[in-house]
Amino acid sequence: MKKVKVALLFGGRSGEHEVSRNSAYSVAKALSDKYDVFAIGISKEGEWYGPVPLEDIKQFVPEHYADKKITILPHPASGGTIYQLPGLKPVHQAEVFFPVLHGTFGEDGTIQGLLDLAQVPYVGAGVLSSSVGMDKIFMKKIFAEAGLPQVPYLYFLRTLIDNHIDKIITEIEEKLGYPCFVKPANLGSSVGISKAVNRGQLEEALKKAARYDRKVIVEKGLSVRELEVSVLGNDQPRASLPGEIVPCNEFYDYRAKYIDDRSALYIPASVPEEAVKRLQELAVAAFKALDCAGLSRVDFFLTKDTNEILINEINTMPGFTTISMYPKLWEYSGLPITELVDELVRLAVERFADKKRNITTYEE
Missing domain, CATH: 3.40.50.20 (Rossmann fold)
Structure with a gap:
């Protein structure tokens, strides 16, 4: 053949x-x-x-x-x-x-x-889904519109950080407090992310994040567990069982993911059955809110004090490395990577066929 x-x-x-x-x-x-x-x-x-x-x-x-x-x-x-x-x-x-x-x-x-x-x-999401999924600010706005629970956050442009950093820091302190996490709006794999617990660290974190993107997002720091769910499909996506990441460092930054290689992955995550169902429902809802296609990984926080589930972000082209959660979760759910990539190719052809149904000339 x-x-x-x-x-x-x-x-x-x-x-x-x-x-x-x-x-x-x-x-x-x-x-x-x-x-x-x-x-x-x-x-x-x-x-x-x-x-x-x-x-x-x-x-x-x-x-x-x-x-x-x-x-x-x-x-x-x-x-x-x-x-x-x-x-x-x-x-x-x-x-x-x-x-x-x-x-x-x-x-x-x-x-x-x-x-x-x-x-x-x-394979994967289209133009709009990809760009919105990449931009954490627009992603969060769409999640909010869809009624999905999230961590409190603020965002700022690089020009404001360059010229009015003291004013920005004061606003963050008043509205979010410490600890807080500072991230470039358009970057993945925890690149450029810092945790700040005081004014000096916050100033340094804002300047660091602004090196990577013109928009910077600041999130309230909470005591949480980090959970992830893999999603697969087009118009009728399905979700895997959730997995849990326990970072080897203070949080799951680039070094914890790819350099130190000591973070622990637990598949499946040890959470109650009702939490599993809720995580899967929210993962599919996030996928649909952005009109994704093919694959995505949705990352969650589970607060340690109240067991509240909050969406952190969606990743429209998750990693496929030996330590990546996306293929590992599907493998545990009964779909080995050879069958997973086969399904992704099939979904790409399916989505393309659907796009070709669109008329691109004016007709009465």
């Missing part, structure tokens, strides 16, 4: 470039038996190279592929054709694109817009 040709995108212009490479390696391995995988490495400068052999994905070095620069064209006539640069010589015809890209220029709607212009099927 002819194998479906999948173009796997990884790397990219993001602070999560290295995480993406590790995720893509796991996905490529899971796809390799059933699919014809054409791996495309995107450099930190945004240049595309390929094909990259599976064994080179984790340690992708763009300079090793200087004679394999490639691109796609942003119009439907290209039909998933991958072209070599310079000269635009066709080198591959992809049937489905799988963007295993985390963070900016991959999970924020930009690559999704390009793939929509090229009119090709791709």
